[in-house]
Amino acid sequence: MANQALPLTPPKGMRDFGAEEMRKRRFIFERLRNVFLTFGFEGIETPSMERLDVLTGKYGQEGDRLIFKVLNSGDFMKAVHEAQLPEPSSKQMQGLISEKAMRYDLTIPFARFVSANRGTLPFPFKRHQIQAVWRADQPQKGRYREFYQCDVDVVGSRSLWQEVELIRVFAEGFAALGIQGAQIQINHRGLLMGLAERLGMPEKATALIGILDKSDKLPNDTLLDLFRKEGLSEADLALLEPLLNWLPGISPQAIKPLFSGFENAEKGIEELELVFDRCLDLGSLPGNASLVFNPRLARGLDYYTGCIFEVLLPGSGLGSLGGGGRYDNLTEMFGVPDLSGVGISFGAERIYDYMQAQNAWPQDLQTGLDYFFLHFDEEGAKVAQRFMLKFRECGARCDMFPEAVKIQKQMKYANQRQTKFVVSIGERERENQEASVKDMQSGEQITLAWDNLLHHFNSETHGHR
């Protein structure tokens, strides 16, 4: 089996996660999952692979290209030889040798899941899903070929209570991660459609929305030029001014007069008003989060039909940390029409990078062990193991060096393992039935009777792990 040339790195754009990274990643996922569960969004999982035809055509031409295809098992060339293509192209080949592909997002698999189980699921069906997705993208900083998505959706209800709950989920989620000041921006697709109607070019709605979508990245002059190219007059542009000069704080009502008589926009404003009214009734958002109407928020994906969301951290210089919106007909491609839904997504990987850059992690995530036991002979090891059993039963993470090596080596290992407390039970301590406990952060050292050793853990952690 020996082979010196075997590569040690993961495939391009994919990552190994070591112990500390895993603690931090799990902190994000489990805190969010807990919020999702309290809001009644139960967890589901779908397989990593889907049938290729389930995925193709759903993410645009570029998306199709970025889907990882899985080679058929067995003698996959048989089908190719039978097809008798002299010099098949990659595209021709692909259809013959691959019928499965890696999940590209969690939305299409979710739509398939709902459609497959529509007879047994309770509707409205609320679910969360935290799983990896794969994209054959060019890797760059913050962009990976395998990464996690963190989605929350409810399908089967047009009630705006869903929007209200998802706004709270955003706020509670960021608060649970200790991220203060999340700004939850909201807009409504009806308003954007109404705008195109108001400008007399409803057929250009998608193009106009596309330009608005760039409004946080391009200067206003460039945006105006883009609008002019779509045929907008200077009078039209004047109409857009309140949108382009938008500042947080404007209320949906404020722009109502602009759209008088335009049904899509009026319905959009009405829905936004109801969402704001219900949110207000529930009181302030946790974690200093705020809900802000942003009339130029567009969201790229064109399957949204109602409220749309995006979460920013003002002043962080970061892009969106989350987003979502209401969609209709997501399951129509699987033969299940008229199932309105609304969903949001936490940008878990970006949140990780942000928390890492800010070192915003709870202290506890930077420790790997609660107690490390020093020992110097077989009897000492046995005593340590007996204590560890009791500590472990209480939930404490414990370890010792497997051999009775020099104390310096044991201490070095304890440090590498990111230990909170080092417990020493030498021969003298055994005689006195006591142990010395050293706080590795403060350097403080105390001596405890054996009977009190276990209390140390319970009082240190207040028993909450």
Place this chain on the structure above:
Amino acid sequence: MANQALPLTPPKGMRDFGAEEMRKRRFIFERLRNVFLTFGFEGIETPSMERLDVLTGKYGQEGDRLIFKVLNSGDFMKAVHEAQLPEPSSKQMQGLISEKAMRYDLTIPFARFVSANRGTLPFPFKRHQIQAVWRADQPQKGRYREFYQCDVDVVGSRSLWQEVELIRVFAEGFAALGIQGAQIQINHRGLLMGLAERLGMPEKATALIGILDKSDKLPNDTLLDLFRKEGLSEADLALLEPLLNWLPGISPQAIKPLFSGFENAEKGIEELELVFDRCLDLGSLPGNASLVFNPRLARGLDYYTGCIFEVLLPGSGLGSLGGGGRYDNLTEMFGVPDLSGVGISFGAERIYDYMQAQNAWPQDLQTGLDYFFLHFDEEGAKVAQRFMLKFRECGARCDMFPEAVKIQKQMKYANQRQTKFVVSIGERERENQEASVKDMQSGEQITLAWDNLLHHFNSETHGHR
């Protein structure tokens, strides 16, 4: 996007997991993970894909065939056209169009991880890993193409304390799942090697071990015939008798005289004795688990070199629920020699099937919501939402029907959602500032003042979620 023919099922041998299945699967994974962490085995994760050459040649010819290969992105046929093969076979093609593959187990990726990070990891390095693996096997009952493995390993120490701790991890793990009476069988490869030496055919050790490995599936007569085919005399077979007639309870010492002068076997017996001695010192195993010496336990994989383990549930009719052993040189293929390790694996999927068949799940896993709030008008919905906010902050899973539909429809939905308690706050209750709370299991109904509503959750769950 509409396409009526789109399939609704996952790819062959792969599964969707709904809410209740997910609760049960997570129960297994998180309970085990918690045990692993208390024993100092930190979590790591490796990517779902590895470079193909990292995986091929590690699992035998059959294994190579079962590895899912991923098609290269972009114009993968370019390399094929350049190679100018007139009618390339699947094997020739595969080398040209695929350079990545799906993880087949967690062991090889772990070995790669350790080798890649040998300069920074603390040694001995203890890790657990709970992730999916993929095999293009023919699906059948209990065998899937995507399934989870649940591995615990320590590398970089020859100390037998590792074996002792892993025996405890097995016992604590099954106890944490509520599975009583796990029988942890132990043997030693040195003893099996010594047996081959004792029979005068050390070169046939692997073949003889292979026959012994079938001893729980085949009758003794068939085994004896297999041994005869390998050239064993009737005198040799007499020597094997105590092994073939093994019953739980025999101690390693008992067969010591058989191997006097055979170094491998003597070392094996010595190590087993030390493991038993240390385990005994730590007292009885939790969950009524037992440690049992089984001299004919062989374990199929030939990379084991020391103690080997297998966990059975006597009387269940099931095969192994876990196994493992000590190995040397696992990382040698990645250029890192002399790293002895020992690891175990929980058969999580089989454990799931067993618990499902026995309905051995904690009651709580069969509920999806703690509280469901009935409401009959906008004001009622607002009151419900306000209460739900408070409940959710305490960790309670809450929900309501999004519209104020008929009470029968709301109750039906509450039932579908597997609700523990239904809370009703109608107009009259609002006037009196009270709520009626119905236990959906017992049917019992009580009326509580609003001020006491939150206490209900805390006293019901004792706050432990």
